[in-house]
Amino acid sequence: MxxxxxxxxxxxxxxxxxxxxxxxxxxxxxxxxxxxxxxxxxxxxxxxxxxxxxxxxxxxxxxxxxxxxxxxxPALVKTYPQRLLQSVEELPAVDIFVTTADEELEPPIITVNTVLSLLSLDYPSHKLSCYVSDDACSPLIFYALQQASNFAKHWVPFCKKYNVQIRAPFRYFNDDNDECTTNNEEFRQEWLQMKDMYENLSREIDVDPKSIPSLLEREFAIFSNTNRTNHPAIIKVILENKEMVENGLPHLIYISREKRPKQPHHFKAGAMNVLTRVSGLITNAPFMLNVDCDMFVNNPKIVQHAMCILLDSRGEKEVAFVQCPQQFYATLKDDPFGNQMTILYKVIYKTI
Structure with a gap:
């Protein structure tokens, strides 16, 4: 047979x-x-x-x-994520890398939304690990991630319970979202509760950086004698799925790589090298997902779709990595600079 x-x-x-x-x-x-x-x-x-x-x-x-x-x-590729568990005995682990470099140009609330959308992916939580590289060595970003980890304990179960598609809160709770008008009273109450919690999170993160030492208390000691171009490596585990529970929360690790004056840092490439080395020592997942801090996942099954191509059950190894350009949100009217990349996504990608 x-x-x-x-x-x-x-x-x-x-x-x-x-x-x-x-x-x-x-x-x-x-x-x-x-x-x-x-x-x-x-x-x-x-x-x-x-x-x-x-x-x-x-x-x-x-x-x-x-x-x-x-x-x-030209070809059209169709994935079957529902067949994944039928073809693969155990899903592989995935390390997710998020990079940020400036808390002013890239406000912490943006990084937080990206991280929250990644923590709530439809994938076994004990198989996911999210590493955030902070090249600014900013205690504000570390503080924001700490607060976001507390919010994630409510946000992730909410998204999975109601199969939320857009799992970045700032996009989900925008003015155009009318999901709260549903007749499901239970959902409506939880929706309003989550929105209040997110607004509180936004206010907590929007603080004066000078107040961070009192907010972080003991954790701030490691940032006390540092500046963004001269500091030792900082690695902090913010969330840890110790019991390796499938429906829990993924690991969340903060990293600020070592920097010294007069030593080349190679910008983002250097940050990515450090992320791969640190993740190799902590979780060592066979697959990596790399995103910028101003991106969010608009399809919670994106990792499953990628695995369908990377783990083809027929043993065909056609793909080693996938590169997808960023489709920007909040663009100008009529998108004069082409940030939505309409031609790329609707024309070119449909012919390759």
């Missing part, structure tokens, strides 16, 4: 013909190559405008080749 775990795939890649677009792209590429050939033939008429035009056309042609290569074999 065949093993059922080897029959059902975790994802399907449906290829489809794209003949018209291939022909059109090829014609454009041929015309570009002919133009470059014409430029080389007319090299005797060399001048500064000729050289500038030739360089621009070479750059555009190279960009066109890269664009064609990503869209030459």
């Amino acid at each position: 065949a093993n059922p775990k080897s029959v059902l795939p975790l994802y399907e890649k449906n290829w489809y013909k794209h003949t018209y677009k291939r022909v059109l792209d090829s014609i454009i590429l041929i015309l570009l190559l002919l133009l470059l050939g014409y430029r080389l033939v007319s090299v005797n008429n060399y001048s500064l405008p000729w050289f500038v035009a030739f360089m621009c056309e070479c750059w555009f042609t190279l960009g066109w080749i890269f664009t064609m290569s990503t869209q030459w074999n």
Whole structure:
């Protein structure tokens, strides 16, 4: 009898013909190559405008080749997270990395919302660990994470109980959200309670940094003789799932890497290197999810969808990592700078 775990795939890649677009792209590429050939033939008429035009056309042609290569074999990928437990005996652990570097440009409430959306993912809690890298060595960020951990004890069960989709509180409790108008009185009461708790959290985090020493008490001692460019490494476990309970809360660890004057820190790359080293010693998960502090998860099953591709039951190892550009929220009217990346998400991504 065949093993059922080897029959059902975790994802399907449906290829489809794209003949018209291939022909059109090829014609454009041929015309570009002919133009470059014409430029080389007319090299005797060399001048500064000729050289500038030739360089621009070479750059555009190279960009066109890269664009064609990503869209030459279009396919739609469909994942089946409901098959995950049928194909995988035990879900692997995932270490989540969040990076922040400035408590003024990146207010702590933004980082807190990102962390809360990650702590409430639809994934076994004892398999998740969230590491927050604070490159500013800010006691305010550490304090905000401490307060957020207390709120998470109520927020995470609420999200999972009512299957909330947007699990960043500042987006969930926005003015356009009318979920509190439901006829379910129990849900309505809990919704109002959670909103009050989040507003209290926002007020607690919005404090004068000078008042942090009295708020943190003993925990502040480690920040007392530091500045953002000269301090030892700081690692604090804020939340720990000691009993490894599946429906509990994930680990939450605060990290501020060591910095010394006249030593290169390599900015975010250096912070990521420290995150991987520290996580390797503490949880050592085989998979990592990296997000910025101003991002939040708008699909609580995102890790399950990713695992469907990374843990294909057929044993096909096509993917080692996935890079997804950030789709910004709170953009200007009509999105003049293209922060919503409409073309990328609605056109290009549907053809690769």
